[in-house]
Amino acid sequence: MDSTPISPTAANTAKDAASVSKPATGHLRENKVLESSSASRLLILQSMVPLATNLVSSQLEALSNRLAEQLFKLSDQAVRPEEARISLDAHQLIKRNSTSFYRLVASQINAALSREVSVFNTRKRVKKDQQYLDNTAQTYEEMEGKILLRNASHALEVLNAEPLVMLNTLIGRILNRIPIDVSQNPFRPEIFVKAVHQAWMELDPNPASHLLVLRLLQPAVFLQLHPILDEINQALMARGIRPDGDDLADASTGNSVYLPVQKSFNMDPYLQDKLKRVFSGQIELPYTDPDHGLSSLAMVSDTLTNQLDHDAEEDHADKASIDQQFFEDLREMQIRYAETESNTTQLRSRLHKVLHSPSAQKLSLLERNTIELLARMFDYIFADPSLGSDMKNMIAQLQIPIVRVVLFDRDFFFRESHPARTLLDMLGSSGIVLDQESSNPDPLLGVIGDVIERVQSEFDEHIDLFSDVVSDLESYLKEEESKAQMAISQPVQTALSAEKMRIAREFAEHDVAIRVETGEVAGFLEVFLEEQWIRILTIAHSVKEEKPHALENALKTMDDLIWSLKPKNSPEERKELIAKLPAMLTLLNAWLNAIRWDEPDRVLFFSKLAERHAAMARAPLELSPRRQLEIAVNIAQRASNRRLERFVHDKNVQEEDEASKEVAALERGMWLAFSEDAEQVTRYKLAWISPKRGSFIFANRQGDQAFSITNTDLEAKYRAGTVSTILANSLVDRALSHALRDLAV
Known part of the structure; x- marks a missing residue:
């Protein structure tokens, strides 16, 4: 360390010398990093593929539900009977095979991104229209498919322009050149749209539904790409890739992460x-x-x-x-x-x-x-x-x-x-x-x-x-x-376990809700699903990473049970019911034994179930058209009521106030003041945020006083005025x- 005293006469000279030498040194260091980044660019981008695939996987259930809902609407609103039939068949297919659809989409996206990353540096730029409209399209269907793909991809590019531009810049930095064009970006929306469409074509061999589904893959229905692209950008910047070219920015020059988080402060x-x-x-x-x-x-x-x-x-x-x-x-x-x-x-x-x-x-x-x-x-x-x-x-x-x-x-x-x-x-x-x-x-x-x-x-x-x-x-x-x-490692593990079960419960409730919303679930069966089967699905969701077949089995058993109580209008359907009943009831009892449901209500439930099945077996061979119409109208009315209830509930949940915005803005390292009464105010640091932001752990500076609080309870404290955020702007x-x-x- 240089300990030479700084004299007033030498201060400016030293400063001028530093200002001259610093850019040269920075330039050499920057070249060194970029050389290293260029040599390993393929590995850097390959490491982003599993990140993107995992982020997509977290959205697949919502995507499947939105697509199924649109298919159902199309079947109801279509003018041509053939289109209505194809839409309804596709709706029923994705409802029955949602888990298979998840796996296909995740597999297709992982394969497509891996393939794109492996060749992205050799791809030549092409005009935007030419990348969709080439001379290989020989049939009207192929040409229409390319047009639909172009429209869907363009809409997503416009909607996600900001993170896409940032990602283009960061990839350009990895390549040691100017930002790349979106057509060269291995994570461009086109790749995601193609992968989802390819997954659907594997799920449904009927070519008639392929263009129909592609037409529905609009931003409102499709995957939310903005958070996915944002996460990729953040991961690249965490690797030292900077959009401004300062890859060696020293994060230690300011206040470090162990201090209260420093909000950016810009002087007027x-x-x-x-x-x-x-x-x-x-x-x-x-x-x-x-x-x-x-x-x-x-x-x-x-x-x-x-x-x-x-x-x-x-x-x-x-x-x-x-x-x-x-x-x-x-x-x-x-x-x-x-x-x-x-x-x-x-x-x-x-x-x-x-x-x-x-x-x-x-x-x-x-x-x-x-x-x-x-x-x-x-x-x-x-x-x-x-x-x-x-x-x-x-x-x-x-x-x-x-x-x-x-x-x-x-x-x-x-x-x-x-x-x-x-x-x-x-x-x-x-x-x-x-x-x-x-x-x-x-x-x-x-x-x-x-x-x-x-x-x-x-x-x-x-x-x-x-x-x-x-x-x-x-x-x-x-x-x-x-x-x-x-010191807070144990509370973190406890909070993680609690959140995992809470999220699993939310998924289970959603699984049941989308089936009940169809209006085709019998009243007593609806109560059973909402009170007992949700418990089974919660367990299945919580272990789906270790035992994915458990969730698939639980969902299939539920779907079979619902199907078994739907009207059977032909002898073939009744024979199919009689054939399936023994295996279905065996699985049903096995699951109920797993949650130890041994109450008298179980006996009553199976008694009602047996009565319904027996009545279906004794029903007239053919239901009259009028009776079929009555059943269809009742189902449609129940479905409409359910959707209205869900819409009102979701709207109430989504309404944000200042308290929810405050909680949403919290970041790890922030300090909050908790005041249970007017005389005592205690300050705690936000030491941990759960992955889904469902729970938070606060601790004093040493970590020997820590507590966990849910997102809902923290918002309530903000509304009550018993907690406030301490902004730790620079004192100077x-x-x-x-x-x-x-x-x-």
């Missing part, structure tokens, strides 16, 4: 202009004597002003000695304040007084502005209600060292990663999360005290000292964060904005 352009004018000499900051209440630069004598105007050359010649005397005075102040700091009871910026010291009389306008701006910033910090008195006392001891640093290097005001600025921001963040409720002193406060003491005793124009103490404080916080994560940014805001231009 008007305030930025003020800051530039302050340091260009266009604005002269008035300053105040805290003891006498005198204000403005009129306190500087006219004699001194005239001397500065008329003796500029002499002042320039004596500048080094004047500065040296001023810095000697600052050093003495630093020592004196360090000795008396423990007796300080009133917090206010000392820097106003610094400007009235004898050696400050000949400071330049730029130097006076610098000190006055810092004084105003420290005034804001000492008035900040988010910081406790202990932390404010700690920060107060840094005033003189910060002045000495900033007079050497005014990048403090412009560069977020400046070590002195980083230290202040870390202290501001740490002050928010100090444990002030415990009877024992917070150990973090002791570590910060050691840091302050080291700065007070060792700082002597070596800015590297600030980098050292920042590193020490970061190391302590990282170690504390690591221990906290270990806030203080600087405050110092400039009331400044007259």
